[in-house]
Amino acid sequence: MESALERLWRTLVWAFVIFFVVNVLAMIATVVINSFGTRWLSSWLPAAFTLRWYASAWKEFQLGDVLLVTFQIAGAVVLLSALIGVPAAYALARRDFPAKPLVIVLFLLPLLVPPITFGIPLATVLYKVGLAGTMWGVIVANLVPTVPFTVILMIPFIEQIDPKVEAAARVFGAGTGRLFIHVLVPLLVPGILAATLLAMVRTVSMFELTFLTAGPSSQTLVVALYYSVFAAGVRAGQSIDAMAVIYMLSTLIWLIVALRFVNPTQIVARVKKSAA
Amino acid sequence: MSADRRPRRRTLADRGIDGVTLLLLPAALFVVLLFVYPFVYGLLLSFAPKEGGWLGNYSKFFSDPYMYGTIWLTLRLALPVTLLNIALSVPVAMQVRHMKRQRLLTTILVLPITLGTVLVAEGLLNYLGPQGWLNRTLILIGLIDHPIRLVHNYWGVFISLVITGFPFTFLLTLSMISGIDPALEQAAATLGARARSRFRHIVLPLIVPGLAVTFCLAFVDAFSVFPSAVMLGAPAGETRVISFAAAQAAFEQYDYSYASAIAMIMAVVQFGFVGLVLTARGLFYKGPVGGGKG
Numbered sequence: 106m107e108s109a110l111e112r113l114w115r116t117l118v119w120a121f122v123i124f125f126v127v128n129v130l131a132m133i134a135t136v137v138i139n140s141f142g143t144r145w146l147s148s149w150l151p152a153a154f155t156l157r158w159y160a161s162a163w164k165e166f167q168l169g170d171v172l173l174v175t176f177q178i179a180g181a182v183v184l185l186s187a188l189i190g191v192p193a194a195y196a197l198a199r200r201d202f203p204a205k206p207l208v209i210v211l212f213l214l215p216l217l218v219p220p221i222t223f224g225i226p227l228a229t230v231l232y233k234v235g236l237a238g239t240m241w242g243v244i245v246a247n248l249v250p251t252v253p254f255t256v257i258l259m260i261p262f263i264e265q266i267d268p269k270v271e272a273a274a275r276v277f278g279a280g281t282g283r284l285f286i287h288v289l290v291p292l293l294v295p296g297i298l299a300a301t302l303l304a305m306v307r308t309v310s311m312f313e314l315t316f317l318t319a320g321p322s323s324q325t326l327v328v329a330l331y332y333s334v335f336a337a338g339v340r341a342g343q344s345i346d347a348m349a350v351i352y353m354l355s356t357l358i359w360l361i362v363a364l365r366f367v368n369p370t371q372i373v374a375r376v377k378k379s380a381a
Numbered sequence: 382m383s384a385d386r387r388p389r390r391r392t393l394a395d396r397g398i399d400g401v402t403l404l405l406l407p408a409a410l411f412v413v414l415l416f417v418y419p420f421v422y423g424l425l426l427s428f429a430p431k432e433g434g435w436l437g438n439y440s441k442f443f444s445d446p447y448m449y450g451t452i453w454l455t456l457r458l459a460l461p462v463t464l465l466n467i468a469l470s471v472p473v474a475m476q477v478r479h480m481k482r483q484r485l486l487t488t489i490l491v492l493p494i495t496l497g498t499v500l501v502a503e504g505l506l507n508y509l510g511p512q513g514w515l516n517r518t519l520i521l522i523g524l525i526d527h528p529i530r531l532v533h534n535y536w537g538v539f540i541s542l543v544i545t546g547f548p549f550t551f552l553l554t555l556s557m558i559s560g561i562d563p564a565l566e567q568a569a570a571t572l573g574a575r576a577r578s579r580f581r582h583i584v585l586p587l588i589v590p591g592l593a594v595t596f597c598l599a600f601v602d603a604f605s606v607f608p609s610a611v612m613l614g615a616p617a618g619e620t621r622v623i624s625f626a627a628a629q630a631a632f633e634q635y636d637y638s639y640a641s642a643i644a645m646i647m648a649v650v651q652f653g654f655v656g657l658v659l660t661a662r663g664l665f666y667k668g669p670v671g672g673g674k675g
Contacts (some may be wrong), residue, residue: 128508129489192405196401208405214416218651229422281401312608327497331612349504356497
């Protein structure tokens, strides 16, 4: 019972979706193909394929060191944000107290204010205390959005757990510490995994905060990529793209694992859900 | 003593404050110390300029067209992009909600968000370039004769903001629209309402409040565009965005006080728009908030 107009509209909408998806995939494909190509000037595909850009990118950009720094920073951020965030989420899920809405706003603000806006004053403070330029400075800066992110993401996971389970553990004499280790953490594994993996993705791809606080020895991959494009001309475009491919892999691995635990809409939706 | 203390402890516990509530403290302290304090510190620092009175930084910013012009240049990018992304998201979400293989599409769309603006900018540099696939395709199908210039100008940044921004607004809109009870639309269909009027009278009023929030989030994001404006745009010219001006003040002139002032101006413009949109939402929309699942 569709009118011709409705069918036309439907076709138009789907044509747009396909156009968009094709462009995104083609854009990613250009990066991948260029990183394997020898010379790609005025043709659809490079003249020949080679692996040497990966070797040269590895040497030129000291990718071994950069990757090590990236994962040290991301690992520390993920661990700390889980340690600080999960207990806070538990308190917010289980207790009602007068200032609760205010506390929730406090946790939402760092997620809603763009990193570059609060990053500049934050970097100023970190420079003043001498943390900026070091690895700890980058870790602390990246924790600012990931701690609230973990808190907000974990609340619904904790609310799903039947409070009777906790009451039973308490009856048998478990304190809050043992309750966490023996009851809550095992039950929360999917939630904690989702939160930590998404925090990992966010930290690896967080450009602004790392850019503002990193020194030469504490750059993560995405900042190194930015600088190499910025100083393009001295380096071969293909070896920059080789680095970009390595960056893509280092982000997407975590995303693929995370998507086993969360729906893609949730990755952006939780902020809005709790804000509305 | 203990007789005094017991009732007080009980009232605190009755109000929900006990050992468990204290678990909140580390996280709350952390945010206060590293988010609220730097913001206040930056605000105060912005009133202590290197030279001039307490408003020195602000009068310096607003008397230099090269500086205050960045507000306009950023708005010129952020506003149209945000409106376009929302205008595209609603019809697409209306179609996709009935789709069986939704997950594949949403996974593809979450890619540009995950990869981030730096990677998208690097990819687009090749893809949109004069010898890139887009220009080649357009020439092949005969739409254009010569490659059109899409990088190192306004349009390069615009396209990169659509590529990272559209998936974001779309996924938010989709989660809102799929939260609407399908029975509402079925009832309207039974009563003979066509798709268009079902959308106009049922879906739209339910999602307008959520769209306002989506607009705010997407606008604030687009207004703070940074890496793609530098890599894909003309950072000395038509895409000299405000965040670039702030970063320059901090890292090229080492004037943290001026940089903080620019960051504060950025925040004021962002919050100003958010406040405006949310007030408008309050004026036009009266009724239970939330067309979404939450």
